[in-house]
Amino acid sequence: MTSSKDPLLQPFQLKHLTLKNRIMSTAHEPAYSENGMPTDRYRLYHREKAKGGIALTMTAGSAVVSADSPPAFGNLHAYRDEIVPWLRKLTDDCHEYGAAVMIQLTHLGRRTGWNRGDWLPVLAPSPIREPAHRAFPKEAEEWDIERIVADYVSASERMQAAGLDGIEFEAYGHLMDGFWSPATNHREDQFGGSLENRMRFSLMVTEAVRKAMGPDFIVGIRMAADEDWEKGFSREEGIEIAKRLVASGTVDFLNIIRGHIDHDAALNNVIPIQGMPASPHLDFAGEVRAATHFPVFHAARIADVATARHAIAEGKLDMVGMTRAHIADPHIARKVMAGEEARIRPCVGATYCLDRIYEGGEALCIHNAATGREAEMPHEIEKADVRRKAVVVGAGPAGLEAARVLAERGHHVDVLEATGKAGGQINLLTRNPRRKEMVGIVDWRLAELERLGVAIHYDVYAGAEEVLAFQPDLVVVATGGIAQSPELDAGDDLVTSSWDILAGAVKPEGSVLLFDDNGGHPGMSAAEVIANSGAELELVSPERFFAPEMGGMNHVLYAKVFAERDVRVTINTRLMAVRREGNGLVAVLGSDYAGDVVRERHVAQVVVEHGTVPNADLYLELKPQSRNFGAVDYAALIGRRYPLAVKNPDAQFDLIRIGDAVSSRNIHAAIYDALRFCTLL
Template sequence: MQLFAHSVDDEKSVRRQDPLLTPFAIKRVILKNRIISTSHASGLTEGDFPQERYQRYHEEKAIGGIAMSMFGGSSNVGIDSPSVFRQINMGVDEVVPHLQQFSARMHAHGTALMCQLTHMGRRGSPYEGAWLPAIAPSARRETLHRSIPREMTERDIHRVIRYFGQAASRCRQAGLDGLETLAGGHLLGQFLSPSVNVRTDRYGGSLENRCRFILRVHEEIRKQVGEDFVVGIRYAIEDGLDFEESVRAAGILERSGLFDFFNVVYGRMDTAQALITDNMPTMSMPSSPWLQKAAAFKKEVRLPVFHAAKIADLATARYAISEGLLDLVGMTRAHMADPHLVRKLMEGREHEVRPCVGASFCRSHETACIHNPSTGRETWLPHEVDRSPGPCRKVVVVGAGPAGLEAARVAALRGHEVVLLEAGSRPGGQVLLAALASWRKDILGVIQWRVDALTRLGVDIRLNSYADAADVTGLEPDTVIVATGGIPWLDELEGHEHCLSVVDALTQQPPSGGEVLVYDGTGRHNAYVCAERHALAGRQVTLVTLDGQLGMELGGRGDDIVWRRKLTELGVHVRHDLRLISVSAVSGRRRAAFVHELTGATIALEADHVVVELGVLPVCDVYDDLKPASVNDGELDLDKFAKGVPQAWPAAGPGKRFELYRIGDAHASRDIHASIYEAFRLCRLS
């Protein structure tokens, strides 16, 4: 197709004109462009070390053209800084061979590699690793990680300094291009913060004294690695210090001559709320929320400045570099969504980059992107989709939610003729309802990217097409994929006729008056979206949950915190541990009867309107009607599917005309990632 074509001259023109593709030097390290991935704990370590799966995850970014990948978020340097979220153990020599293999792998693609070193201090756990007490400048507990540390002695200080030096030496031995230490929230940053460090010796009190520990650590690092090795610090602005004090402290560090760059983050990370708004902003935060803070910091220092915090698109990254706000721009989560984004930029295909929608799914699922099933699975699931070696098949996909769209996309990339049938007037399925939340509109990127891809691929998309079995068979398919989603599961609830499902409530205008009771029986987003929508319309809302807290199925990625804040701000009254057993009509109102999960007591609550979320049941009508004509009776060979082996079925014969599969919520009620992962695995081998 002409749309995909580009010439070598086009590529050279992009390189000449785009500031993101200009090189940058830090000492002996020459970076081929300005885009990097910053250190994060990927959860892919095996036996405390970065082995094949860990390395392949980063190598994919190198294949995709990134200038530098920084790895090992919170890599621990010593025995009393244990792994609490599958970090790398940089405190032992056994790590070196793994790092050597890693650096060779990355350098083969012309990509630099740097490691992050830390001691977690009070963020560590006394119940992990060797079960040693957490240590900190002073005995001040962190709200998030909860350990009560003991105050460090001079002997502790000398020991930890030695740990950092030894870990740095291992980085040099391994052939890495550099390293950074981590200040924000961790031990180095804890010494800087006057709310954590209340010492009265030479390591506490004045700002100069509070910088002393960091300086001594970096003196030892420099002693171990030499002057030519790149050494920087991941430095937090306004983490216990105001902006002016943050700049003053940075000046003290800069004047020491021990540092080669500042990798700047913003704010605190010692509470769950701070973590998802400051350091790791979620979908609830605007794009690049701390870029201007980082730019203001850069004006005050001479060293190169990097920054990453929800810089999810190339346009924002380009602005940051072209305006001199940053020297290198971190696009870490953006590379989880699309590790080939730099290559696509170089080839003039920026419009094809899979967007990071900020769902933070990667925070709690081993770097898995909510809509890129290959990320973190590179050892068995390639990012690229090859054309099928077999004959072109006609594939009919029924349903254009995330699963159906992905199935159609991958089948088309395989070279098959694809027809996509959607009963509604818009593709998207339940994602359209998810986007009704005040802060989740970016989730539509999951849908729009696929619609754009299908348009480029020439897929026949038929909206407003409520297809039955005859419609499908009339298209003479070789393969049928049913992705018809699910319908609200209310029929088994006594008195279901007196309430609305969350789906129905979200597709209607909120009632003009009265109290609304919303019941959450799943711990997913839908009930909270509905409660928020009714509260914003001025209704008095009570949210009742089956679970003991909000968001039990949201994966621990911070969305539960966002909802707690939003619903509190809106005055939504929340009650927990109640199982809905019936709804009845009483004097023009609705009475909902519950059983308390902990006490067994029965409780009745009244409201003018009751909305219920109990999940969905698969819509199977078309699937069931098509099964008799399928060669596989509509079933997967699960062993082959799980192993990534193509399905193998008898050729079509009398009465058996096509392969038939169902995916997504038409198979079972699950999340977006599971649906897309299922579609991708099925279709990439067809």
């Protein structure tokens, strides 16, 4: 398909604004703000998408319009005047690349906490608690409503002053649609009861903003048009709300979503992750477009170009949101235009990005370590001044990324892999059928290495002799780690590792106790496999809650399996020892909180997850022969300077190790290691 005929690359006219193609990134909050301001990190993140050819980037998710809507997750402060110059700089940067910029504005209502920001009371249409954020809101009074309408107007004026192309109001689990929903609006005054009354607040806002902004400033709304909930509003009522908003003449587009988000399980149905259906609400958004005859935008796990193209070609959407996909690859549109669609780095649905916001305070892509680090890390790799001969040992995610980056730099690269297949520990986690999409992390890099002419030598268990036979200038040890067991008082030889379960080397049988003190996906994936096998499972964790290294989005699908399979979850408990008794095992359990309390479980299997220990033999063998003795100048690495000092000038090669070959971490850390080192070498 030529660019001139590709539906995705056709311009879209939205009033006076020409969007150069049909690809957008919808509003989301990466939590890159500083003190509520979109400073350089925030700006560079959006600029990269503009550089990558996107037509529209929607900032914030959402920017709050009032001080009594305290930020729940790094939200921008649209109620402060100092936001204007920051947004103007961001907008100017994106306009330079031909991308339009809008911002999402909201009052969070009950979807936040009272013990943040200025410690003002959380409010909602009715005093009904949202489980996810746990605040008990006060019922909004008429004076609250009046001031919040005025806050929406003044926030909109700031956005117009910053030069943005438009704004979008959030009505999706926040204050506006809180008034619409019978689940959250039990009022008996002019703002409750009939649909007309329940829409009164939102129309007060849109009418006041339209009056202040004039006809030439674009105003849209992201709205749930079906709460998919017996307590909430139905599809029919949601479409009626959309029709009334259109008829009011106060909005210029609808950004449609379906569902409710008051707890993690409901949120997952709105924003699905791997193992769930892709683009589940696309057809529904198309139905709203057909019913309203109005511009419709939509995003919900539309991760691939083929689906996005279908959405436009079939008239389901006017603009298609590929939001998480742009976190994985901000240059999607550019690659489509260049005929390099196959080179788009895939979103694998891991949703590390969203979970990381709550767990680590920033959105990060599981396998694009440059996203969110645009000031230091490049999305496009520059050539090195001096070409080197490099050997990378290990073809897991760290090794594959190191080889890719080094080859992009122009170095000659050989990869040595001990097994017959690339992927490392990813090959284990994809044995859980629900997580098979993670293989995209490997497949994309293998395709890139083939394009770059990098040779991968399989079934080579490399020692120093095998590595040095290539006469390298640089050796990257990415040999990963091997499963380790927690320290036990007795019975180390009686336990099974989570790796054995995932690999299928050991089949779950009878009653199984899984002790997980790593707290991430490896233990949870093993638990899911055990539970789905039909074995009786007890999951034991020494933590206050299970899997603390994993966020709420990924928690949901594990918790669903555990609930369906009647998995027993025991927290604040530690595996102390294992002994054999007859044909079974006895797991001895203790507690950090009551050292003299010991309990026993009679089980058929004890499975443990305790991270990995570095597979460091090769590194230790090469270290005394290397130019830098394996040493790294961390200050130089962080400061983006060459990080390897010459300590052994007669040696022929530099040596680094990355990923789990250093210590037990995760996929993102392994890929970040590779990128941050190899862009300097």
